Amino acid sequence: MSKIAFILLCHKDPEAVIKQAQRLTAKDDYMSIHFDARAPRAAYDRIRSALADNAHVTFAKRRIKCGWGAWSLVEATLLATEAAVAAFPKATHFYMLSGDCMAIKSAEYTHEFLDENDADFIESFDFFESDWIKTGIQAERLIYRHYFNERENKRLFYAAMNLQKRLGLEREIPSDLQIMIGSQWWCLRRRTIEWILAFTRERRDVMRFFRTTWIPDETFFQTLVRHLVPEEEIRNRTLTFLMFSDYGMPVNFYNDHYDLLMSQDYLFARKISPEAQELKRRLGVLYSSDGAEFQISNEGRSLYTFLTGRGREGRRFAPRFWENEGSLGRDREMLIVVCKKWHVAKRLVWRIQQLTNVPAVEYLFNEDNCALPDLGGIQASMDKRHRHRRALMRMLFDYYDTDRLLICLDPANIDLLQDFYGDRSVTRLLEVQCHFTDAYLVGHAKRVGLAGDHTKPDALRRLLPTIRNDVLFESETIRDAGFANHSQIREWETAEQNARALADFLQVPPETALDVAHTDHLFAD
Structure with a gap:
């Protein structure tokens, strides 16, 4: 055993x-x-x-x-x-x-699973051929030596890397290794571990190489396992279930996620919230129990892949464009409407444009087909829009010949909000809060690929708490950020109450704000 x-x-x-x-x-x-x-x-x-x-x-x-x-x-x-x-x-x-x-x-289940699967479980994808790295430096992680930590000393990290680039100090990757990349959460057999430890003692050249690579916990074990173990004995997956939010932060699991976690095809999960004491208690009892049966759904892997992929798009290892770009302009004012229901925000913006002279662009950082003027190619792809966000916004201000511009953002774009609020320009935020029925969340899950037309109702029911928690967590994160000039309108408030927030956001007379608040079917799905 x-x-x-x-x-x-x-x-x-x-x-x-x-x-x-x-x-x-x-x-x-x-x-x-x-x-x-x-x-x-x-x-x-x-x-x-x-x-x-x-x-x-x-x-x-x-x-x-x-x-x-x-x-x-x-x-x-x-x-x-x-x-x-x-x-x-x-x-x-x-x-x-x-x-x-x-x-x-x-x-009991964990031991039986490992007894029945004589293999090593570790994510390991080809470093150069796969798309595991979504943004930031890639080959530079390996071919240059990194002596400084990017998070602790960003200036020295990039100065050292750029100096190596100018001097042509690229180094060779060990010729007998195929560099692999993947999650650091693995489960390996004893023989494999002993081979790895022996390899670390014998191959000092490989150890020197990895000591100065960037983020080696995503490449070291992943590469060595593929180098030492026959491919048929490797399962290219982790046994630890984890999800990432839209902005790259690990999703925390809370008390209401017990059934969802049990149904996933994994042995462990992270991150369990420190506040989820009841969830911890129930999982502790579960681990020590005998005879427990588990109904494994087919939604776990697609959910993990979907949320991880979206989350990793928010991880940035390259120099951030806005750290060396100029300001939007001290006298300019950016109005940002944040709403998870995009159709509601678009309805609202349409009415604002009818009643004011503020030019507006809808979800330009979320929708590829967003209507944008030709700005020399900077608007051509979503990657360019995010990478050159401030330059794009400056060009839009110039294009519309305005000092006030309105855009829409998904609440997942917390990184964009933080960046724009860090500018010298004036930023005003309007958060549109809506009701989210189970039917709407099911439709949302299908639209984004978390579920399909043939997904069983029980699986959807188990999926809903995670989706709802993710949506609520995004709103809480925005509020916790303490943004200035932050107004809110709510589906459950009266038009008069919402008009006060709209007047503050748009800096318009109360009667104009009330006209906006009375927009026909504003919150209808």
Whole structure:
């Protein structure tokens, strides 16, 4: 029977780490912990003390400071894995986890699954041929040496890379390796782990190469597994279920996601919200239960792929255009209508244009076929519009010969809102809040590819909480951002109440705002 050594990387919440270790080792499995050296020593000592008598728990021999995108994440993983291999000779599988992960199947189901599938589970796509990287630098991750962290010291990161470009200091990728890329959440067999550790000792050239690549946790294990293990013994997927919101942030799971998580074709899930205490309790009971049955739906993989793909479009590793572009203009005013129901926003904007002289462009950052003037090609593709957002907006102000311009945005575009609010120009935001019936959300799921015409009603019912939570979370994120000049109109308010918000947003007389608020069938689906 399989025995799992969980490799846990964590950096906070010692009480949650202790509970996670106790829960996952209660069924005779093991755990090796690396607790980030950036975290307080007292928190680490608390974990060590609480788990001192648990023979199924070990710790990495040393703690290192981990940084996003840096080699330190791989180094921490290797340290924890080496400790697990030495401490747990009976472990048959090694499963990578974070402190935000929890099992969504029982231990009984998990062990049976691994017994029946003699394979390594890891995402690994060709680095150059696949489209796994949606935006930002790609080959530059590998062919240049990266000594600075892009998130901690952006100026030095790009200065060092650009200096190497000017001097022609490209380096060779190890000739016998096909570089692969994928999620860092893997489950590998003991033999594979032993091969990897032996490889790290023998191939110092490969280790030197990866130490100075950018975001090696997405390439190191993915490349080595493909290099060392026969292809037929690799399953190109992760066993950890995760989703990303429209703007690239991991979706948190809450108490009402229990049924949804159980039905997914995965063993673990991340991220479980720290506030979801009831969900954690139920999943903990589930993991220790015997005889539990799981009805696996076919929606999990498509949901994961869809939301991950959309989310990764929001991850940016290249220099942000707006960091070196000029301002839109101190005397210019941008009016932004944010609404998830695009048809409602378009109806509203049509009426505003009838009653004011403010030029408007609808969802130019969301719809490829949005009507735009010819601006020399900068408007030609969605990628260009996002990459050159400020230049595009300046050209639109000039094209319409105006100092006031109105656009529509989907609430998922939090990065655009933050950028425009960071400009010296005046930005005003109107958030249009609507009712979202189950029928509308089902239609939305079908429109964006989360479900099809033949999706079973039970699967749709399980899908709805995640979609609804994602929509509500976007609105909460906008409110939490604390944007100035933020007005709201709501479907459930009277026209008179909405008119006050419209007058403030448009800076028009109350009677004009009331005419806008009385737009026929404004909120109709």
